Amino acid sequence: MSFDHLLSLVNHVPLAALDALSRDLWRAAGEGALTDAQAQALAEAIHGRRRPRAQASAVSLGGLAVVSSRKPPEAAAEAPEASSGQSPGQDPRPWSYFPPKRPQRSPDRARSLERRRTLAASGPLPPKLACRFTTGELAVLKIVADSFVAGSQCTLSIPEIAARAGVGQTKARLALRIAQNLGLVSITERRVQYRPNRTNVVRIVSPSWLAWLARWTAPSTAVRPPAAEPAALQDRGYSSLQTTGVVGRGEGSLLRSPRNQGFTRKGVKSRTTWG
Known part of the structure; x- marks a missing residue:
């Protein structure tokens, strides 16, 4: 050329x-x-x-x-060095499409530490995998796991993950890099030309971790139907309980009243029963 x-x-x-x-x-x-x-x-x-x-x-x-x-x-003599915040002789910052990064600091470090320890102690990973990470890294993986369970993938940015986990951005990147090297997660980059890149897509691929999450996020058991009444009660003439908990034939409710917090004594014909 x-x-x-x-x-x-x-x-x-x-x-x-x-x-x-x-x-x-x-x-x-x-x-x-x-x-x-x-x-x-x-x-x-x-x-x-x-x-x-x-x-x-x-x-x-x-x-x-x-x-x-x-x-x-x-x-060079007219431009004051103090206004730009640079020492004399230092070159100005190269031009970039992106704004300068601002340091991310927690407003309450005690609460961040408590949140980090709480997330790590909640058991985000199986014990055999959790022993490979520190407390801060476990907190990061807990945030990733919760987002993955909610939407089958985690698209949170690094600042969001770090803020929710109570750690710094460097710790969040390190935790994801270690998890990727161990084969626990897959990270897909979404680069955009001449613009800020989109957030990475993190997916959990470890079978043991997926089984662990499925164990803790299993759907709740269905409501069981009311059990049949004992034969002794049926022989004595008691009517069956309805789904509302009210005894038939006007004998009153078996539910405790909020006033007396106990069963009421009622007389029915020639016998005394507890309704």
Whole structure:
């Protein structure tokens, strides 16, 4: 590729393609298609595309204008270093599609510690698997398991998992990486070009872990029908109990009254019964 063609690519390709273009540039220089001066000029132009906040200056090379990221001395003197929060001599942050990351801190570390220990003690994994993780990692896997049980997959972001588990984002990433290396989960990345990536999809694939979750999330047993009355009560003339708990033939209810909290004594004809 010629110098003019490479220069046009440097000025027009997306920022994500600059790395591949830089490799092609130095490959062409190694093959002798570019001189050292041309390769250096193109490298500076690529560096300037990555840092557009730096004031651009024109560098003349054989009648061609190449964009450079070097600041003039007067511009560097006017820009105060304290306002940018950087020490003198430190380069500004390279331009990115993404906003700068903010540290995630718990407003109440005591409650986060309690939540982390509670989640870890709830038994998210079988004992043979749980012994491979720390308390914080078990809390992370508990959040992942709950999300997986609810929707057959976990699509929570790392900050969400870390906040719910009461740990930091580094601990959350480490727990998922260890679980993936042990073959407990599968992680599917959902990358989006020139935009923030979508959250990863985490699925539990370990048979022992799935059996453990199925054991704890089994559906509740159905309500049993009322048992038949003993034959002795039927022989004495008692009517069968209805589903409402009321005895037939007007003999009153066997349920305890909220007032006296006990059974009431009633007289029926010539015999005394407890209704």
